[in-house]
Amino acid sequence: MKKKVVIIGSTGSIGRQTLEVINKHNDKYQVLAITADKNFELLAHQINSFNPEYAAIKNTHFIENLNILCNPQKTKISGGENALLDIAGLEQADIVVVATIGISGLMPTLKALEKGKIVALANKETLITGGTLVAEILKAKSGRIIPVDSEHSAIFQCLNGESPNYIDKIILTSSGGAFRNKNHAEIEHAKAIDALKHPTWNMGEKVTIDSATLMNKGFEVIEANFLFNVPYKDIQVTIHPQSVVHSFVVFKDSSVKAQLSLPDMRIPIQYALSYPERLVSNWQGFIPSKIGSLTFEEPDFEKFPCLKLCYDVGKAGKSYPVVLNAADEVLVDAFLKDKIMFYDIYNIMSNIIERHSPIEIMNIGDITEVDRWAKKETEDLILRKKI
Ligand code: MG
Secondary structure (H helix, E strand, O other), X not given: OOEEEXXXXXXXXXXXXXXXXXXXXXXXXXXXXXXXXXXXXXXXXXXXXXXXXXEEEOOHHHHHHHHHHOOXXXXXXXXXHHHHHHHHOOOOOOEEEEOOOOHHHHHXXXXXXXXXXXXXXXXXXXXXXXXXHHHHHHHHOOOEEEEOOHHHHHHHHHOOOOOHHHEXXXXXXXXXXXXXXXXXXXXXXXXXXXXXXXXXXXXXXXXXXXXXXOHHHHHXXXXXXXXXXXXXXXXEEEEOOOOOEEEEEEEOOOOXXXXXXXXXXXXXXXXXXXXXXXXXXXXXXXXXXXXOOOOOXXXXXXXXXXXXXXXXXXXXXXXXXXXXXXXXHXXXXXXXXXXXXXXXXXXXXXXXXXXXXXXXXXXXXXXXXXXXXXXXXXXXXXXXXXX
């Protein structure tokens, strides 16, 4: 029996690579359903290549285009936010891959977990904004989360067969982003085009900018706290430009485990699909002498203040992480459009966090409300800066 896979966000970087993995192991997996935000051309191409039973596009304007480009007899095509949720909750699914960016990953994740599904989670914002809600559902239902992000997959793999009681600390690796070797003054005047030159990973624009600010690593710290129940004081970050060690787990007996591979997201994606098995793949040949040296250095919290901010926000909890995420989404978009400078991302974000009156997150409504407030405040501050 083939495992039936749903991909929420199949046209993004992780979604496309998930389809590559499925294509390689098409004796083991079949695509049950795929969804996209608005890229109907690529979605149509994927529908025609993988013949899923269902497909949905968030932007309803494009349903007609899909119906013309694809065979509606083979694939049931729908549109709108609820259509995406219906797909996330499909009874027939074995695994739901949540590969969207932004807060849009939260609802599909909750829906799939509600149905007791395995969620291969690539979306960061889900745990940042809705960690408490996810935790409640995980307690009540049989579903589980398998991390797709390379760092969390590494920790997950290192913890295989280990008791969580033996963890002393987690050390997340970071490539250092596009500006690792630039000084403060150079970074200050950098444009989006410079920040998009990521040294090792080829990813979407949002996450590449988040890598340049180290915001991405900060989000991963908050996620690691949630996924592995390790306190913030025991989660560290080390800069590792080669991106070969994907993270470390230090155990209480001072033994250290790490997971290594050449940087290739198909490896953690495949593991999330195949867990607890491992499938044969020849994505990459691992030859240590070709890699040469692996280096590690301390993160520069002054050059990259967003990382420290993430620790503070994570520790403060409540609705603060929702604000962090919402502000970042708006600020990265503004930076990509050259509306603000690089350090405005931190300056505006920290300003908004300072002004936030936190609430306990009890339901989706709380998240939506705080998210809306933070986005509006951020947009206002960006505008005021320009005047
Ligand atoms: Mg990562």
